[in-house]
Amino acid sequence: xxxxxxxxxRSIEWVPHHARHGxxxxxxxxxxxxxxxxxxxxxxxxxxxxxxxxxxxxAAGALGILIGTLxxxxxxxxxxxxxxPQMIQSRAQFGYxxxxxxxFATFVTYLxxxxxxxxxxxxxxxxxxxxxxVAVSLGVSVIGAALAIWGHDxxxxxxxxxxWISLPLFAILSIAAGAGMIEHAAPxxxxxxxxxxxxQLAAGASYxxxxxxxxSDYSRYLPPDTPRTRIISAVxxxxxLSAIWLIALGGWLAxxxxxxxxxxxxxxxxxxxxxxxxxxxxxxxxxALVATMGMxxxxxxLTVMTxxxxxxxxxxxxxxxxxxxxxxxxxxxAAASAMGSDGVAAVNKSFVVMLYLLAPWTAVNLTDYYxxxxxxxxxxxxxxxxxxxxxxxxxxxxxxxxxxxxSLPFIVxxxxxxxxxxxxxxxxxxxxxxxxxxxxxxxxxxxxSHDPERERDAVRQSWAELHALNEMTAxxxxxxxxxxxxxxxxPLKGPTMRDVIQPP
Numbered sequence: 001x002x003x004x005x006x007x008x009x010r011s012i013e014w015v016p017h018h019a020r021h022g023x024x025x026x027x028x029x030x031x032x033x034x035x036x037x038x039x040x041x042x043x044x045x046x047x048x049x050x051x052x053x054x055x056x057x058x059a060a061g062a063l064g065i066l067i068g069t070l071x072x073x074x075x076x077x078x079x080x081x082x083x084x085p086q087m088i089q090s091r092a093q094f095g096y097x098x099x100x101x102x103x104f105a106t107f108v109t110y111l112x113x114x115x116x117x118x119x120x121x122x123x124x125x126x127x128x129x130x131x132x133x134v135a136v137s138l139g140v141s142v143i144g145a146a147l148a149i150w151g152h153d154x155x156x157x158x159x160x161x162x163x164w165i166s167l168p169l170f171a172i173l174s175i176a177a178g179a180g181m182i183e184h185a186a187p188x189x190x191x192x193x194x195x196x197x198x199x200q201l202a203a204g205a206s207y208x209x210x211x212x213x214x215x216s217d218y219s220r221y222l223p224p225d226t227p228r229t230r231i232i233s234a235v236x237x238x239x240x241l242s243a244i245w246l247i248a249l250g251g252w253l254a255x256x257x258x259x260x261x262x263x264x265x266x267x268x269x270x271x272x273x274x275x276x277x278x279x280x281x282x283x284x285x286x287x288a289l290v291a292t293m294g295m296x297x298x299x300x301x302l303t304v305m306t307x308x309x310x311x312x313x314x315x316x317x318x319x320x321x322x323x324x325x326x327x328x329x330x331x332x333x334a335a336a337s338a339m340g341s342d343g344v345a346a347v348n349k350s351f352v353v354m355l356y357l358l359a360p361w362t363a364v365n366l367t368d369y370y371x372x373x374x375x376x377x378x379x380x381x382x383x384x385x386x387x388x389x390x391x392x393x394x395x396x397x398x399x400x401x402x403x404x405x406x407s408l409p410f411i412v413x414x415x416x417x418x419x420x421x422x423x424x425x426x427x428x429x430x431x432x433x434x435x436x437x438x439x440x441x442x443x444x445x446x447x448x449s450h451d452p453e454r455e456r457d458a459v460r461q462s463w464a465e466l467h468a469l470n471e472m473t474a475x476x477x478x479x480x481x482x483x484x485x486x487x488x489x490x491p492l493k494g495p496t497m498r499d500v501i502q503p504p
Contacts, residue, residue, distance in 0.1 A: 006150055006154065007318060007322070008151025008152050008153065008154075008318070008321075009318045010152075010316075011085075011301070011305055011316040011318075011320075011321045012084075012085055012088055012302055012306050012316050013316055013383075014082075014084055014379055014466065014469075015083040015084075015220050015221055016083075016469065016470040016473050016474065017083075017223070017224055017470050018473065018474040019221070019473075020080075020083075020221055021221055021222075021223075022156065022221050022222050024222070024227075024230045024231055024234045025234065026156055026160065027076065027218070027219060027231060027234040027235050027238065028234035028235070028237055028238035029159065029160050029163045029238060030155075030156055030218060030238065031234075031238035031242075032163060032237075032238035032239070032241060032242040033160075033162050033163045033166065033238075033242070033288055033291070033292075034159070034238075034242075034292055034295065035207070035208075035239055035243040035246065036163070036166050036170070036246060036285075036288055037166075037246075037285045037289040037292060038120070038246075038262045038282075038285040038286075038289065039116070039120065039262075039289055039292075040207070040242070040243050040247055041246050041247070041249055041250035041262040041265075041285075042262040043061065043203050043204065043207060043243075043247050044058075044061060044246065044247040044248060044249060044250020044251040044252075044254060045251075045253075045262060046199060046200050047060060047061070047196055047197070047199075047251055047254075048188070048190060048251060048254040048255050049254070050193070050195065050196030050199055050200070051190055051193055051196050052190055052191070052192065052193070052196040052200060052251075053187070053190035053191055053192070053255070054187060054190070054248075054251045054252055054254075054256075056196075056197060056200075057200055057248075057250075057251035057254075057255075058248035058251050059197075060196075060198075060200035060201040061201070061203070061204045061243075061247035061251065062244045063201055063204070064201035064203060064204025064207075065204040065205070065207065065208055065239075065240050065243045065247065066240055066244075067201075067204075067205045068205035068206065068207060068208030068211075069208040069235075069239045069240040069243070070236070071209050071212050071362045071436075072208045072211045072212045072215060072239055073215070073232045073233075073235040073239065074232055074366055074370070075212050075216055075362070075365065075366070076215045076216070076219050076231045076235040077226075077228040077231045077232055078215075078216045078219075078369060079215065079216030079217065079218070079219030079220035079221075079222065080219050080220065080223065080224055080226045080231060081375060082216070082377060083220050083224065083379070084216065084220060085216060085217045085220060085299075085302045085306065086212075086213055086214065086215060086216035086217055086299075087099065087102070087302065087303055087306050088306055088382055088383075089216065089365075089377070089382065091310075091382045092368065092377055092382060092389050092393075093364050093368045093393060093395070093396035093443075094392075094393055094396040094397055094400070095390050095396070095397070096310055096382075096385045096387070096390065096391045096392075097310050097385070097392060098391070098393055098396065098397050099306070099307075099310055100310055100311070101397065101400065102358070102361040102400070103303055103306060104307075105354055105357035105358050106213040106299075106303050106358065106361075107300060107304065107307070108354060109210050109354045109358065110296045110297070110299055110300035110303065111296075111300060111328070111331065111332055111335070112354065113292075113293075114141075114144070114293050114296045114297060114300075114328075115332050115335045115336045115339065117140075117289050117290075117293050117296070118137050118140060118293070118332060118333065118336040119137075119336050119340070120262070120263065120289070121136060121137075121140050121263075121286055122134075122136040122137040122140070122336070123261065124261055124262070124263030124264060124282070124286070125263070125282075125286065127263075127264050128263065128264060128267055128282060134337060137336055137337060138333060140286075140290045140293065141293070141329055141332065141333045141336075142329070143290050143294070144293030144296075144297055144329075145294070145325050145326065145328075145329040146294070147290075147293075147295075147297075147298070148294045148298040148301060149321075151298060151321075152217075152218065152221060152298070153221075155218070155291070155294055156218070158291050159291055162284070162287055162288050165284055165287075166284045166285070166288055169277075169280060169281050169284050170245070170246070170281070170284075172273070172277075173266075173269060173273065173277075174245070174249060177249070177252055177256075181273060182256075182269055182273055183272050184257060184269075185256060187255045187256060194426065194428050195427050195428055198428045198429055198430065199429065202352075202355070202429055202432060204247060205355070206354070206432065207243060208239055208240070208243065209358060209359060209362060209432075210354060210355065210358055211239065212358065212361075212365075213299070213358065213361070213362075214295065217298065217302055218295075219231060219235075250262060253265040253266065256269075257269050263282055263285065263286070266282055267279060267281060267282040269281075270282070297325055297328055300328055301321055301324045301325050304324050304328070305321065305324060310385075349413055349414065349415070349416060352413050353413065355432050356404060356407055356411060356431060356435055359403070359407070359432045359435040359436050359439070360400045360401075360403035360404050360407075360435050360436075360439040361400065362436070363399075363435070363436045363437075363439035363443065364396050364399050364400055364403075364439060364440075364443050366440075367439075367440045367443045368396070368447070371444065372444070372447045372450055373450075373452065373455075376452060376455070376456070376459050377459065378455060378459045378462035379462050379463070379466060380461075380465050381458055381462060387458075388455055394446075395443060395446040398446055399439050399442040399443035399446055400439060402438060402439065402442040403435045403436070403438045403439025403440075403442060404435060404439075406434055406438040406439075407431035407432065407434045407435035407438070409422070410422050410425075410429065410431035410434050411429060412429040412431075419431065
């Protein structure tokens, strides 16, 4: 492929300091837009469907989002500080090959999101415009795949443009709804019940906890000296505000407009303000969701390459990344076509399962990063199967297993599984909270004998090697310093990190 094609050249390797670019404010816009589409609105339909009023739906959704985003945002600084995709860093907790366990859960999550996104868009657009479902599925999937192929910088650019397009549209709709300017039906006789409240809360929490495996993928190009608190705050504000806003809007649409499809309901509400406004809202929301499909495909590709590299060392070329994106696109389009509209319910239940699989991972990762190793990692050893982190790390794997199995009695997955404690609680699901707490406590106990001094020499040597690599590539790569914009896809010539730490 042409070096001037704009396609990103990097994937799972370390990003040199001279190639870092971007700003913290971009992180806020990026994650705001990531939740600013009708998938978030659809989550607001859950509470009313279980008898919650609009007010209780909005409250439960907001609380769930705040809890989930707390875990998501605290991964954000890892990308800038380590210069690596999120799941590569997890080798320090689970081992070079042990990381395949959480990688499986993350891969299914990414793929599941794109299957549901494809079905939601195709069915919604078909209902609004009468277009062929298969044609819409193919069209949006190709666009999402193209964004994933062009990669990091183009995703950030597209998200920023869509942010400024979507924000005023949804602001107008929300103000009009609050001012009573949109004709609607009388709200149904909803109220409060614990099952509905906890289900809506868990849906909000899982929505952003599942994003935790993405965050460093999109912050790893930031300069390494970017203040930690600024990155975390930007991601937290962006990801939480948009989700809270649209879940509440979804609750209002579900209780006032009455359409079962979130996109159709959004369009009808907009047209209730003035003709054509609904189509503009629907188009902006679909565009945002297609861009999010590109984000899912990009991170899924990094996950697949990390898993493959954990089994057999590979050279992460641009050509390989493009091939993986293409293969994943075929996979999610085929799955969406096979499932049809009935697949949304099944995949949504799968997301509940993913919450229970990813909650122990985020607990292990954050506990290790902030309390055990305190951000001190030998980055080069994360690329070595026989480095200081080993192939399998018992502490991470055991803590993960303990947390997951401790959550099982508290889990409720409708029509699939009901834990005995959850049954006693009247189907109130708190298993994900149990999983988070027990996993973190177990990991602290299992790593209580960890001595940072035993790894300190390896950490110092690692950063010395990375500094040498950065100096060599800075002299040979035609790239500007990190404080200037960088051309997406500009090739990194010269040696790679693997050449420095393990010459061929």
